[in-house]
Amino acid sequence: MRQSVENAVAVCPVEVAVAVLGGSWKLxxxxxxxxxxMRFGELRRxxxxxxxxxxxxxxxxxxxxxxxxxxxxxxxxxxxxxxLTELGETLRPAVVWxxxxxxxxxxxEVSQGRP
Amino acid sequence: MRQSVENAVAVCPVEVAVAVLGGSWKLxxxxxxxxxxMRFGELRRxxxxxxxxxxxxxxxxxxxxxxxxxxxxxxxxxxxxxxLTELGETLRPAVVWxxxxxxxxxxxEVSQGRP
DNA sequence: CCGAATCCTTCAAGATACTG
DNA sequence: CAGTATCTTGAAGGATTCGG
Numbered sequence: 101m102r103q104s105v106e107n108a109v110a111v112c113p114v115e116v117a118v119a120v121l122g123g124s125w126k127l128x129x130x131x132x133x134x135x136x137x138m139r140f141g142e143l144r145r146x147x148x149x150x151x152x153x154x155x156x157x158x159x160x161x162x163x164x165x166x167x168x169x170x171x172x173x174x175x176x177x178x179x180x181x182x183x184l185t186e187l188g189e190t191l192r193p194a195v196v197w198x199x200x201x202x203x204x205x206x207x208x209e210v211s212q213g214r215p
Numbered sequence: 216m217r218q219s220v221e222n223a224v225a226v227c228p229v230e231v232a233v234a235v236l237g238g239s240w241k242l243x244x245x246x247x248x249x250x251x252x253m254r255f256g257e258l259r260r261x262x263x264x265x266x267x268x269x270x271x272x273x274x275x276x277x278x279x280x281x282x283x284x285x286x287x288x289x290x291x292x293x294x295x296x297x298x299l300t301e302l303g304e305t306l307r308p309a310v311v312w313x314x315x316x317x318x319x320x321x322x323x324e325v326s327q328g329r330p
Numbered sequence: 331c332c333g334a335a336t337c338c339t340t341c342a343a344g345a346t347a348c349t350g
Numbered sequence: 351c352a353g354t355a356t357c358t359t360g361a362a363g364g365a366t367t368c369g370g
């Protein structure tokens with residue numbers, strides 16, 4: 101268990117979820133992986149403005165936390181596939197819900213035009 | 216709309232949720248407020264190891280994002296009450312779900328004893 | 331193609347002390 | 351009681367370059 105997660109446990113279970121999913125792009129990665137296995141390059145293009153360095157880091161974090169699996173194929177050119185683990189799949193409803201909530205939130209902001 | 220939120224919109228709706236709720240203690244604060252209005256000091260004690268400076272910052276962020284309301288009573292001693300807004304209330308199911316997920320995750324880690 | 335290595339910047343979070 | 355005022359620090363994120 102990563103240190104941040106371990107600290108979170110002591111405070112509140114919700115903080116555990118934040119510790120695991122809170123980094124940039126992490127939920128976006130999980131969301132894309134709910135559609136099935138993806139290669140590194142696919143993920144990179146799908147997520148958008150993320151550098152390889154950062155994406156790698158997020159993926160390794162998610163891997164360490166048991167959310168995604170990483171499969172390396174010994175080929176030329178190299179191929180690495182990422183997929184949700186069983187545990188990662190349990191996040192599906194939350195991802196869907198938060199995705200919809202975020203969209204609704206953004207709409208609300210636009211329609212209300214708050215500064 | 217805060218800048219971070221605005222950036223998030225461009226990428227993915229889930230990132231909006233992360234931008235609004237991602238800071239430390241934020242979801243914990245929201246969780247406690249689902250139980251009803253609380254004063255600053257109550258919140259401080261409830262959350263745990265949070266300094267006033269940080270708690271104030273999180274509360275102001277949440278207020279700016281329309282999740283919590285802040286009511287100042289012109290009394291001596293001072294009293295400030297925080298409550299969920301209508302928008303904040305819409306987060307209730309997510310908070311409950313993430314709380315349970317986090318608890319289950321922590322249990323899993325303990326039982327599996329991953330380093 | 332999938333990263334690793336390097337370097338850099340920024341900023342959230344924490345410690346501490348003080349005030350209306 | 352409910353915050354500010356300063357200061358410090360560590361980690362996250364990003365740009366760029368290089369390698370298997």
